[in-house]
Amino acid sequence: MTTSQPRHRIDRARKRRDLLAAPQAIAVLEAPAGMGKSVLLEQLAEELGLSVHRSATAPPDGQGPLVLWDIPPASAPEDLPEVYVSGARRIVIGKRPETTLPSLDRASVYGHVHRLVTSDLLFDREELLSAMPARQVERVFQQSRGWPLLLGQPNAGDEHLAGFLASELLSPMTAAELVALAIWLDGQPAQLDSALLPLLDLVRPILPGALATALAVRRQDAEQAAELAQAYLALGLTTEAVTTWQSIGRLDEAFDAFRAGGGRFYLYRYGGAAFDRVLAGFPTEYALGNDTLVMSLAMQALKHGEVARARRLLADRFGSGVNDVRRVFTGRGQYSADLVAFRVVMLIYEDYQLTDELFEQVFGTLSDLPLDDHIVRGSFYNSVLEFYIRGRRLAAAEDVAQRAIHHYEQARVPMLAFYISLHQALMRLLMGDANNARQHAEKSARYLGKVGFDSPGDARLLALLNACIDYEGGKPEPLARFLSTELDDFVHGEIWPSLIEFALHYGSQALSEHFSTIAARNFLDRWRVYQVSNRQFGIMIELREAAILQNANRWQEAAERTAALATRITRAWVAAAGEELERLKDRDEIVQAMIWLRHIVYEQPTRPHLEVQLGHIIGNLNLTGRQRLCAQIWLAFVHKRRRDLSRARGVLHKVFEEAARLGAIAPLAEERIFLTELLEQQRIGEYLEISAPVRQVLRRLRDGGLPNSALGAQSGLSRRETKVLMMISEGSSNKFIANALGLSEATVKFHLSNAYRKLGCTRRREAISAARALGLVS
Missing domain, CATH: 1.10.10.10 (Winged helix-like DNA-binding domain superfamily/Winged helix DNA-binding domain)
Structure with a gap:
């Protein structure tokens, strides 16, 4: 190690006087390397004309009234002679904290020991003044904090200093102390020697490298590595514990720690990177012979979009029947409850369409799960929630969401509680209730704040949610900004189907309104490529594109795209439908029927029975609140075209009051094509202006771009x-x-x-x- 000045330069006269004046027979300088113990002993020896005894053996008797003993590091010194223990002779001992000196504790009990620890050996400003000009003292003190080691170091980042820290300061530490240091370096509170903390802070930039070196040395020895793994586990660093066990081939201990950390739910407790890391550490043969690890590998595959690999992993371990959904849920006795619960989760990724009968069988598996297995029961409700949202059974969805939240809170997994709260906000948006959605978004943020690892993808989800809530309330800028800066990372992230539907609707709508139809279609194309193998997303994307084309007044093209979908909901079916519209349940069938109804309203608003048909679709209990608001606007438009202005303004007034109550401006803005004509009618416009809440909605609509008169009318066109x-x-x-x-x-x-x-x-x-x-x- 290089130094810029000799260690002996600063005379520690005061410290020597204090030592010699202490009444106890034994003075112990107990501090880590670099604290100047040997230097202080040398100065004492020079002052008193003595020599320093440097050996693990006790100093021989008869060396005078005072003995100086510098115990070498990494040694096992002999028992302290009785003549010192009894207080008959005086001795000054320099040693490291980890060095055990037999009989010293007994001498302490007798009151014969005076200890100087790390904080006692630091230089103060007064001592520095004896060795340098006053103008330098404060700078030197701030650079070194009085640590003797750093007084002669021009650069605390010197590579020699890093090596010294690894071999001299960190190597003697216990496994628990090293782990505590790692926690401290990560910015978390840790149990460390309080006197060392300001000194460690000085060399913080080079400590991670020195610590990595010290830990690597420990891992080369199986016994020390095992101690390290236990220390990691005791202090909550489960991933490090698992990987340390794995590094020395003790796979059963590694698996026990992994299972205790959540098993297949490990990624929600410690993050995706940690999940991938620990799974990679189990040899293939070992992992494929373990039920929990196979399900974990399958979960990993699902998260990476590899559904076929997940199915293959399960089939190889549990037999091909595990991929037969009906067999799994009708003959549950042949599979463990945990595996059946995992298959419920997997249905979401498989794009499986559950019949009512099979859904009841799936729900029946809940009775097989232990009441106190909160994370598994919460996961079950989480999966069922997705199916309820997909089927627009929002009341039932809210019930299972609350159950899932309860179990995840009991299991103390804030990441999963975050997902549920996010879905609750989404459901409120589907209902058109932006005000309540914001409350759930705030709750989601609190859960995400409790997560103990970085999760940028989930932070993006929350940002999108907040932007969509703003958009729903008539503020498009945050969503436009999100789509400009975060879209690429978001599209390639792993999110659940209901959240993709949410992103598709708001993203395409915002882009079409505030950028261009081309931008919106490009947005949908990117999702189309990403979700190429998923049928439900394919239909969803086609329907969103048809809606965007309608908004762009490209009605024929929208009709052609909708007609190309191979479904039973054709224009002819909708044109002939009556009560069938009220009984539609499937999410995509409802959207397709509404696209055709919107088309008919635009082209043939005076068509016979159209008013009745709109009444049926409005009465459909499976419509979202947003869809119902839109259909009511169409009904008002039909009344207006039939010159029934009283009914038109009555329906529209009800729509605007509901939008004001819910804070939902976007559903109205999306129907500009119809609203523009409705609001131009003087009797309707004046009637709406009577209500203060309605006036606020009108103002926000016009601020957001709703024209006061039609473009065609401005040019003199009918x-x-x-x-x-x-x-x-x-x-x-x-x-x-x-x-x-x-x-x-x-x-x-x-x-x-x-x-x-x-x-x-x-x-x-x-x-x-x-x-x-x-x-x-x-």
């Missing part, structure tokens, strides 16, 4: 002319437009010629360009 212009912009022929609007082709040509004249155009292509310039089409 509504029929505007609609015909939009349809030719989509590539529709005159014959198609006539059939869609219930007109003759001659009437279509008449409306087109009027539009050409008002726009100053002479041909179809010029009219389409003018329509785009006006913003009538995207």
